[in-house]
Amino acid sequence: MDTLFLAEVTLAGLGAGALYALTGVAFVLIYKATRVVNLAIGEILMLGGYAFLGFAAGLGLSPWLALPLAIAAGGALGWLVERALIRPMLGESPISVFMVTIGLGSILAGVVQLGWGADPLRLPEFMPSTPVFIGEAYLAPKVAIGFVAAAVVIGLFLALFRFSRGGVALKATAADQGAAYSVGIDVPRVFSVAWILACATAAGAGVLIGAIGGISPTMGVFGLSVLVVVIIGGLDSIAGALVGGLLIGLVEALAGAFLGGEFKLVVTFALLLVLLMVRPYGLFGTHEIERL
Amino acid sequence: MRIGTLKTSYAADEALFDTPTQRLLLGLLALGAIAFPFVASPYWLFLACLCAINVASATGLNLLTGYTGLVSLGQAAFMSVGAYTVAVLEIRLGTPFFINLLVGAGLAAMIGILVGIPSLKVKGLYLAIATIAASVILHFLFAHWSLTGESRGLSMPPARLFGLTLDQPFSLYWLIMPVTCLMVLGAANLLRTRIGRAFIAIRDRDISAEVLGIPLLRYKLTSFAISSFYAGLAGGLWAYFFRVVTPESFPLVNSIFYLAAIIVGGMGTILGGILGAVFMTLVPELLKFVANWATPIYPDALAALAPVRTIVFGGLIVGFLIFEPRGLAEIWRRLRRFFHLWPFRT
Amino acid sequence: MTASPILEVSGVSLAFGGVRALNDVSFTVPEGAITAVIGPNGAGKTSLFNTISGFYRPQSGSIRFAGESLDGVRAPQRAARGLARTFQNIALFRGMTVLDNIKLGRHAHMRTGVLDALFYWGRAQKEELELRAEIEERIIDFLEIQHIRNASVGTLSYGLQKRVELARALAMRPRILMLDEPVAGMNREETEDMARFILDVKEEWGVTILMVEHDMGMVMDISDHVVVLNFGQVIASGTPREVQGNDAVVAAYLGSGDVGAIARRIKAEAA
Numbered sequence: 089m090d091t092l093f094l095a096e097v098t099l100a101g102l103g104a105g106a107l108y109a110l111t112g113v114a115f116v117l118i119y120k121a122t123r124v125v126n127l128a129i130g131e132i133l134m135l136g137g138y139a140f141l142g143f144a145a146g147l148g149l150s151p152w153l154a155l156p157l158a159i160a161a162g163g164a165l166g167w168l169v170e171r172a173l174i175r176p177m178l179g180e181s182p183i184s185v186f187m188v189t190i191g192l193g194s195i196l197a198g199v200v201q202l203g204w205g206a207d208p209l210r211l212p213e214f215m216p217s218t219p220v221f222i223g224e225a226y227l228a229p230k231v232a233i234g235f236v237a238a239a240v241v242i243g244l245f246l247a248l249f250r251f252s253r254g255g256v257a258l259k260a261t262a263a264d265q266g267a268a269y270s271v272g273i274d275v276p277r278v279f280s281v282a283w284i285l286a287c288a289t290a291a292g293a294g295v296l297i298g299a300i301g302g303i304s305p306t307m308g309v310f311g312l313s314v315l316v317v318v319i320i321g322g323l324d325s326i327a328g329a330l331v332g333g334l335l336i337g338l339v340e341a342l343a344g345a346f347l348g349g350e351f352k353l354v355v356t357f358a359l360l361l362v363l364l365m366v367r368p369y370g371l372f373g374t375h376e377i378e379r380l
Numbered sequence: 381m382r383i384g385t386l387k388t389s390y391a392a393d394e395a396l397f398d399t400p401t402q403r404l405l406l407g408l409l410a411l412g413a414i415a416f417p418f419v420a421s422p423y424w425l426f427l428a429c430l431c432a433i434n435v436a437s438a439t440g441l442n443l444l445t446g447y448t449g450l451v452s453l454g455q456a457a458f459m460s461v462g463a464y465t466v467a468v469l470e471i472r473l474g475t476p477f478f479i480n481l482l483v484g485a486g487l488a489a490m491i492g493i494l495v496g497i498p499s500l501k502v503k504g505l506y507l508a509i510a511t512i513a514a515s516v517i518l519h520f521l522f523a524h525w526s527l528t529g530e531s532r533g534l535s536m537p538p539a540r541l542f543g544l545t546l547d548q549p550f551s552l553y554w555l556i557m558p559v560t561c562l563m564v565l566g567a568a569n570l571l572r573t574r575i576g577r578a579f580i581a582i583r584d585r586d587i588s589a590e591v592l593g594i595p596l597l598r599y600k601l602t603s604f605a606i607s608s609f610y611a612g613l614a615g616g617l618w619a620y621f622f623r624v625v626t627p628e629s630f631p632l633v634n635s636i637f638y639l640a641a642i643i644v645g646g647m648g649t650i651l652g653g654i655l656g657a658v659f660m661t662l663v664p665e666l667l668k669f670v671a672n673w674a675t676p677i678y679p680d681a682l683a684a685l686a687p688v689r690t691i692v693f694g695g696l697i698v699g700f701l702i703f704e705p706r707g708l709a710e711i712w713r714r715l716r717r718f719f720h721l722w723p724f725r726t
Numbered sequence: 727m728t729a730s731p732i733l734e735v736s737g738v739s740l741a742f743g744g745v746r747a748l749n750d751v752s753f754t755v756p757e758g759a760i761t762a763v764i765g766p767n768g769a770g771k772t773s774l775f776n777t778i779s780g781f782y783r784p785q786s787g788s789i790r791f792a793g794e795s796l797d798g799v800r801a802p803q804r805a806a807r808g809l810a811r812t813f814q815n816i817a818l819f820r821g822m823t824v825l826d827n828i829k830l831g832r833h834a835h836m837r838t839g840v841l842d843a844l845f846y847w848g849r850a851q852k853e854e855l856e857l858r859a860e861i862e863e864r865i866i867d868f869l870e871i872q873h874i875r876n877a878s879v880g881t882l883s884y885g886l887q888k889r890v891e892l893a894r895a896l897a898m899r900p901r902i903l904m905l906d907e908p909v910a911g912m913n914r915e916e917t918e919d920m921a922r923f924i925l926d927v928k929e930e931w932g933v934t935i936l937m938v939e940h941d942m943g944m945v946m947d948i949s950d951h952v953v954v955l956n957f958g959q960v961i962a963s964g965t966p967r968e969v970q971g972n973d974a975v976v977a978a979y980l981g982s983g984d985v986g987a988i989a990r991r992i993k994a995e996a997a
Contacts, residue, residue, distance in 0.1 A: 125505050176702050182504055183451050187643060188701050190636055194694025201687035305687075312512070319509050354520040357513035361498070364510055368501040390858040391851075569846035573838045573854060577830045580821045588817035591779045593805030593834030593898065602840060648821065 095225040097345040098338065103231035105337020106238035111293045111310070112317040112329030113242055114286040119323050120262040121282030124174055125186045128193035129290050130311020131200075136162045136291025137211065137298030137307065138200050144212050151214030155295055162291020163284040170283035175276075193308055201305040208304035215299060234296045241289065242330065249326070254281065262324065313340070313353075316360050322373020331371060396568055413561075417553050425549035427665060431658045432560040433617050438641040438657035439567050439650065440610020445639065446647035447571065448603040449583030450499055454511035456634035457518045458608035461488040462615030463625045464522055467534040470619075477539035477546075477555075481616040488612025489605040491518070496604030500597050515632055523627035533626025536619065546620065556617050563610060568650050570606070579603055583648075640693065644700045646707025655708040663696065664689050732757040732902055732934050733778070738787030740770075740777055740958075747773040748784065749958040755902065755951075760928055760935040762945045764969075765955035766978065771938040772814055774955065775906050778936075779811055780804045792901060806834035808901030812891040812908065814938075818879040824890050825875045828861050831897030865893050868930075869923060885916035892923060896931070903927060905937035909944055917941060921948055946970065954978070 111133060118126045126132075139161040143154035173192060177185045220232040249255035260268040261278045269275045294303075297310065317336045321328025336356055343355040369375045387393045397403050417425055441455045465484035469475050495514040499507050522528045538547035539555065546552050570576050578599045581589035590596050619625050637660060645656020667689055674681040700707060731754035740748040747770045755761045763771050776782045778789060780801035789796045796804060810831070818827050836857070842850035866872055869889055874882060879890060888908060895903055908924065909917040921944050927933050939945050945952065945966070952969040954962040956978040962969050969975055 173698060173702065180701070180705065183508075184643075184701050184705065186451075186505060186508070187639065188698050191640075191694040191697030191701070194636075195691050195698070196694075198687040198690030198692075198694065201690065202684060206686070315509060315512075319506065323505075350520070350523070353516050357516040361510060361513045361517075364498050364502055364506060364513075368498075368506060390855055390862065394854060394858060566844035569850075570840070570843045573843040573846070573850050574829075574833050574836045575838065575840060575843045577822065577826055578833060580826075581819050581830055584819040584821050585817050587781065588813060589819075590801045591781055591805060591811065592831060592894070593802050594830075595800070595802040606840065 092224055093345075095223070096227070097341050099222060099225055099227045100231060101338035101341025102334055103227065103235045103337070104341060105334035106235040107293055107297055107333075108314060108317045108337050109330045109333025110238040110241060111290055111314045112321065112333045113245055113326055114289040114293070115314055115318050116321075116324065116326050116329045117245075117258075117282050117286040117289075119318070121258055122170075122174060122279050123182065124189065125182065125323065126189045126286075127186060127311060127315065128169075128189040128196060128308075129286075129314055130308035131193040131196035132162060132165060132287050133290040133294035133297065133310060134200060134303065134305070134307040135165065135196055136294030137303035138204060139291065140295045140298065141204070141209060141211055141303065144214075151212055155214075155292075158295055159288045159292045162294070163288035165291075166283040166285075166287025167280060169287070170280055174283070175279070193311070197305050197308055204305075206305055208302050210302050211295070211298045213299075228300070230296075230300045234300060237296060238293070241292070245289075246326070254278075258282065313356065316356050318370075320360060320363055320370055322370030324374055325370065325372035328370055328372035394572065396565075396572070413557060417550050422549050425553055427662070429549055429552055429556045429621055431661045432556045433614050433621065434638070434641065434657040434661050435654050436560045436563045436617065437611050437614035438638050438645070439564050439653040440607040440614065441638045442642045442647065442650070442653035443567055443570070443579065443610070444603050444607035446642050446649070446652070447576065447583060448579040448600065449586075450496075450600060450603060451504065451508040451639070452511045452604075452607070453508050453632065453635045453639065454495060454515045455607070455611050455638040456630040456632065457511075457515035458488045458492055458611035459615030459618060459634070460518060460522060460625070460627075460630035461491055461608075462612030463619035463629065464528050464534070465612070466616040466619040467536040467625045468527060470536045470539075471534060474537075477541070477620060481559075481613055484616040484619075485609045485612035488615065489609040492604040492608025492611075493601050495608075496601045499600045499604070511635075512632065515635060519627055519630075529626075531627060533624060533629070535624050538623060539620045547623075552621055556621065559613065559617060563613065564650065564654065567610075567653075571650070575599075575602065580648075637693075640697045642707075644696055644707055646709030649707075649709040651712065652707050652709035655712065659708060660693075660696070663692060667692060730757055731755055732792055733936065734790040735774075735778070736788055736790075738774075738777060738784045738789065740773055740782055740784045746958050748777065750787070751955070751958070751960055752787075753953045753960055753963055755934060755936050757934050758928070758932060759950035760924065760937070760948055761951040761953065762949040763936065763938045763953045763955060764940070764942070764945055769955040770958040771955055772906060773958075775811065775904055775938060778904065779809065802834065805898060808899060809904070810895040810898035810900035810902070811904035812888070812895050812906055814906040814910070816884075816887045816891055818887055818890060818894075820878070820880045822879065823876050824871065824879055824882070824893075825858075825861070825866075827879055827890055828865060828893045828897050829857055831894040832857055832861075832899070835899055861893075861897060865896050868926070869893050869896075885912050885920075888912065888916075888920065889923070892920075892927075896927065896933075900933050902934040902936060905935065905939075907938055907940065909939065909941050917944060924948060 111129060115126060115129050118124055136158050140154050140158035143149050143157045144151050149157070169192060173188055174185065177188055215230050215233050217229050220227045220229050249258060257268070257273045257278050260271070260273055261275055265275055297307070313336060317332040318329055320335065321330070321332030339356055339359060340352045343351045347355070363370070387398070392398065397406055416428065420428070437455055437459055441452065445451050462484035465487050466480045469480040469483060470477070495511055498510040502510060523531050528534065538545050540546065544551065546555055578589065578594045581592070581594055582596060582599055586596055615630070622629075641656035641660045642653050643656070644659060645654065646652025668685060671681040671685045704710060733755040735754070736752045738748055738751045739746070751770075751774060763774065765771055773782065777784050780796070780799065791804070791807060791809060819830065822830070836853055838850040838853055842848060866875055869892065871886070871889060871893060874886060879887060882890065892905070892908070905924070909920045912920065924935060924937070925948055928935055949966055952963065952966050953960060954969055954972070954975050961978055962972045962975045964972075
């Protein structure tokens, strides 16, 4: 086997994995705060890409202005979704809430298609295109930038969770919403902030992914891979999202390179099935204890 | 205004349709269903058959998700097992259609049991994801296996019965509608026996159910088997109806469609599965009708049809879950109550 | 009180992580009598019930029921052998009517298979109708719940829900009926009704009863035999009178106080 090729595939896989991990962290953030499995994360990510296109190409703004605007649009969407769709579902079965997010994903995909058409589009170029070499292995510059950006954002999140009051509030809310509320934590605000941050992050990831591979209304299937990532890592574990993201990125890249592109999805899902049988709550997830 | 109904035996009280009004309505409905093909246009017959197929599959999913509480996003994949089996048998062996349908459904049931095995360990969303995984794997298998025509899929001859060829909506209606009615009746029957009670017990409190004498794994797998048997049978009917089966015939979004159908109709009621499947099948057609009508005023209406359908589909799921979580069946119940009490309560 | 034991618990220990819920618990339940398990909160009473039901697997010890070992017998099979129970936090199925909840109790004794059920002919129909008649005539009439048979269980008062749970346990064809706090949270009238039902079950149905209960007045009134648990250990057992006089019980139960005095006061209040 050609080691250089293997190294390049591995690098590309880790690059993609970093974006999975970033979106996975957004997903876990929502799950920890509100216990909602947000299947619309892929569509929110897609909307981030389209918002960027709208600001940059549609309104003719500089990409460096369009990027924060797209992220802000994602955050605003997160705020709106939490208020309008998620909070009314408080106390309903997790499956109902899960279905609400599936419905939301469908609405968003339809809206994007209505506004921009069904064809894939390219985002305006705004990243440097100097080739990156690590040792001898070539890495596409956008992938490298995506990796670095994802790593920085994840690092920021980790610092925030560890050292800020908000992080403590999030942990408390994740452990027991009622108890957190009774000791004076503004749980509804935690819900709101978690959705805003997570959706803003997803929108940012959408711009990165769109810059690498273009955007289309079917981009939401990215959410399916993210779902695999967080299930493998454990729904409520940030570390799980990191490990799961890199793992799935790597596995997909290897499967794509050595077996063929059509094997990507089936290999990750087969891996998922095996893992579910061995560790039903993911690598790092919390096992809920059942009582009679 | 209905005052009350007198029953003189437990059998009468345990009947599925226990009032004279219900039996009368049912009779009228049956007469309507028999008369329908003779008065309806092929387009409406086509829709009726499609509704019936979706009702059959949604009823199966309702047994699993609505009654047993096991969420599955694999119903379309189980349908594809039935559809491919029927197509392969019809092409390779030319066996009679009822045998093909039963074999297809049986095979789907067996795969359903396999897919259900993780339900021993995982619950809720984890299980839903496991069923997605199974769908992805089945899709991959059908798209790469020479027996199933790889990515081109299979074209198959029509069903035949006593020298008759069932290739038009009119003739297929007489196959699809009775089978669907039997399936729905079967599901309703199932639910008034110990098996139905065990399903509901598992949904409501699975651990207590076990202590009360219900072996969990056996009944979870039974539920998966029955549900995917229904899906397989519906998929077989689908294959005879469209006569082309490809890997893209049963995408993941179809599984979501069936889940949406039972949510919109009302989970955990037989009526809900029927109403939801019919409603969700007809809404896109209604939108097409509206788009055709709007074209003179708004020329791009037809181009906007596909995204609008996607939006309405999502909107219905979200809207029903937030505003009427018990679905159309609950609306129907309220209407009935209104007429029972009319004119004293208005 | 000389009847042979129907249930023998010997040397059962159960631990969750480092917490010992049951520590070498041994006692017997005589057939045809009412045995009460009492003890302060957290003494391990419900853990004991869950172990007997087969929901928890003890680390050591064994349980014999009707002369046969229950080792390795899973919860549903234990139910099928006649081990019926009710739950501390009512475990009725909210999606079913009262009647269906009671019918569910018979599950393990029915034979209807999937095919019978789909067509609802022959065996399925016969079995359902026989069950319905038996429940109506033996259980619903006996427990005086005719008026709620078609009600959804969620709409019922606490006391009625407890009664429906008893009905469901009776439908299980019990050889031993395990009642977990049958009168907790009930008012005096409901408690008296429940005590009367329990005594009637013992006398008319000939069913052995094992119950966990905090209501000392009722325990002392109707039990034939009392087992006292504290910190997962049996600290006394015997007739109600013997247990009331036992110093260890008094010390464990009340710290400083007199269980008999409490019981007498409750009785006095009830009278």
